[in-house]
Amino acid sequence: MTRMVSIKFCQAGRHYNFAAEDLDLETGETVVVETARGRSLGIVASPPQEIPEDQVPKETKSVIRKATEADIRSQACFRDREREAFHFCRRRIEERGMQMKLVRAEYLFDGSKIIFYFTSDGRVDFRELVKDLAHQLHARIEMKQIGVRDEAKMVGGIGICGRELCCCSFLSEFSPVSVKMAKEQGLALNPSKISGQCGRLLCCLSYEFDTYLAIKKGFPKNGTRTVVNGKNVMVTDSNYLSGKITLRTEDNQTLAVTLEEFDQGRTNPPEIEPPNVDENAFPQATPFTDASGAGKEAPRPRPARGPRASRPSRTEGQGKKSPEKAKGQRSQPQPPQGKSPQKQGRPPQNQSQPPSTTPPPSTAGGGEPGKKRPNRRRRKNRPKSDDKNGNK
Template identity: 45%
Template sequence: MGRDSLKTVGVRFKRASKVYTFAAGELELGPGDRVVLETERGTALGRIVSSPEELDGPPAQPLKRVLRVANEEDLLTEEKNREFEREAFEECGKCIRERNLPMKLLSVEALFDRSKVVFYFASEGRVDFRELVRELARRFHTRIEMRQVGVRDEAKIVGGVGCCGRELCCAKWLSEFAPISVRMAKSQNIALNPAKISGICGRLMCCLAYEHKMYEELSRGMPKVGKRIATHLGEGKVIRRNTLERSFVIFTEGGEVEVPLDEFKARKGELPPAKTEEAQTNSNDNPPQQRDRAKSRPSRPRRPKQVQGKADGDGEPAARQAQEDKPSEANEKEQRMDSQPSGSSRRRRRRKKKPSQSRETKKDG
């Protein structure tokens, strides 16, 4: 081991909890060893879950160190703490029922040196537990912390059996929760039934993410359901996809046909594009014989409409000449309108005349 290298180990404090990295120093450690560790909350007892590894260069964050391998006294202290946690759970449950608080107590955790006791609970809303904390501190003579958790952490702490008949993944081995979406169920062709795809916590099951990447890789290049495509086995509409078998089923005029995805990709460039549904319906409404007849028929010239009326001396119908005379009459009307003064101009003239008439009347007087 070089001067700049650092030996590290992975440690868990509880079953299915997160794995933390600690500096092992010069201690000879291996998976399964119980060790006493230095943490931010004080000393703690944990179990090594990974073999020692050498870290080249300084770590991104300063690491806490392993103090020693746990001895018999440390293991005895751990057993006493487990008994104390069971007693604290019963006492806290009684206090909650006496005060009728809307909270569900899940578990109790006492630190290795009992400098603090943490109570984990679940509740739909906020809870005023100040009086409860004072009562617990008076009984146990230590620091008390009340920590509220969500529904997924509640299932992890309590445990249970899933719809598969096995122990919950989060309680057995799953250390961190991954985000789950409905798109993962769609990519695996799972029916979107909330009762079928939800766990005991009421959220989407974590196992939906286990095979999601594999399904995405297998279905890459596969046409979507409902799309109309042309294949070497015929033209039709995609009605079903078999992702694990890497094939899809199309509905053609002859019935359902299963098309292998690899053959479809290999011959995709040799096939013409499929007709759209509108073009398909138009072709079904108009048979090919009728379309050919319509194309072969020559277009007949339209006859001009004859206007009935008496002919003039020049031989043109009187009605046509009357139509030609109409624009001239309209022009005459426009000229008359232009020559006549508008209503506003008439009012102005009347206003100008009135004062002159009043002067003449004064002179006559």
Template identity: 45%
Template sequence: MKVSPEQNVEVVDIQFRPGQKIYYFDPNGLAFQTGDHVIIDTARGAEYGVCAGSNHKIAQKDVVAPLRKVLRKATAQDEKIAADNRVKEKRAYDVCLDRISAHGLDMQLVSAEVAFDGSKILFYFTADERVDFRELVKNLASVFHTRIELRQIGVRDKAKMVGGLGICGRPFCCASFLDDFQPVSIKMAKTQNLSLNPTKISGTCGRLMCCLKYEQDAYEDLIRTSPKLESFVDTPEGRGTVVELDLLRQRVKVRMEENPETVSVFPNADIAVLRNGKARKNDPPIPADLAPISGNGKRAPRPKEPEQPMMLEPIRFRYRTESVVSEEPAGQPEMRFPEETPRSNSRRRRQDGSRPERQERQRPKGAAPAEEQETGERKSRRRPNYRRRRGGRGNGQGSKETEDR
């Protein structure tokens, strides 16, 4: 049965490892709670996972097809197999670490995972450059007698898998609640008024901190409601210039105009912006007779100016109507339009239908008529008329008249 994108689908959230991405699965008619251990069907076969949420419905367009199903809740036998795989993973990690040192490979092993059915072992590692680990794979396959896979990951993925504490003292965001990594730019640090020292805005992985991305929207909203630096503002203590912003506390530091050595702190609600930003050449002067500002950041209302009556210009008619005597029935005036001023060079017909003769311009004595002058100029600029014989291009020779010329 085909489901339209507008309909909702019941899913359950499944997580394979702590800190890894959460996937949607079909509950297959079963009810699950957060923390339940389940066996699910994946592209790699049956896998062991943990429910990160109970059953809920989402839009069909948010589901990545095909939506695989949950096979069953984990039994006691499944729990024993999963525990044995954890022991195998620790031994596989130690063995792989020794083999890497023996082969002298420039790579850092991160973790090892054993499939639920024991069909393969997957090793994650990081490296600065491309590594040739073909001999290492052969050596590990001879030790574990199963399929071996080595997968290279980035430093951010390593921090997410290993976990740890950030400079804020809390667990890594990527290992706690972030599913995907979003691009982070240095412009976000500038917007949030942070120090551009790489050691202060970088995480343990060496990349820009992930919190810069999901806090960007909150900072942009705070910036819209705060004055810019070097803005000229009016405060309850007088006028001054903004020298520093505290976006999170919604406070500003103002250098007072009367005493430049004094810097006072005011809430955003207690100031009024007279000029937002640095002064420019074409900015109008700030009026000096403004009403004093009150404690809530508002001025006393100005008296309303008396309203002046609106003058309407007289309406002018473009066309006029006249009642004339015609063959039409009486009482119906005929619409006539004002006559246009005739052009100087226009020749109107006479009443008898003939056109008046065109007046020739006076020319100096001895000068030839204009037509003759134009004819002489045209003759001098006329290009010779070269004629070709039919089929003249075939033998590569022009006409005789052309050769004579």
């Protein structure tokens, strides 16, 4: 078993687990711990507890000792130096016109390193700024970019509820918040009312979200039509906390009832049974008269055809024409149809022109009859030369 203790580094900071070793620690005491960035002062958030060794992370740091009066006075001295470093850095940022907002400056436990927290919409080249800070402060410089939520946590403030911000009073970790949480709670989707100081959705929207989902299961949905106390009504609104439902009648009257009254007076509308129609029964044939006046019998409806799979398959030679027969039918000449009358206003063709006296093309060259010989240019024979320059 290993004794583990929970440590936080600010008022509403995240809790980290450290090995307490043999120290007798109480909640609220200041201790010196070893962190990834060096030694630092922390506050005990909860008393030590025994934890099995297989559940302890391998890279767990340990508490070095309890903080002394000298450690606390040294930390207070560094707080004064942090304010001076903060104002100097902000002046340099304004002089260089850098697109960044400085939030906080923090010295480590021994004063060998100072961290500057800032926010920015994009990446910032602060290499020249770091040189100026190191030359002025004589310490190692670290620039750390944070988000708008972390900025509100460090700066602090008062929320729209009139209380201190949740993130800087008791909220140690940020949970995801979505617009769906505001919709489920029936809040108006007004950005100024559902957004916090950081410009993001209020963290408190997630506090009662699960409760609203559990209560909402017993309420009817908006737009539901039903019969309550013999009246046809429609649900227009539901207040989950007070348990009241707003109804609208056919006469556009508004009724407010509780959930219990709604369930007791609710009756389902009578269901209308469809008429029993025999699908196999067909109407009787009725006589009618055609254009000539002769009486005829109306055509009877044909029975529905079965599915394609139930039809008999075609056998060899049924419903198909043999290729020989089809070929013979194509080769037979069609009987001449009646000549279509020629269009008015055009002279008949091939009557005003004399017969052609052009002799048929010659086939002496071995060409096919009826085809003209292509007009090709013949190349003249050039004298042969021994080399490329034409020298013999």
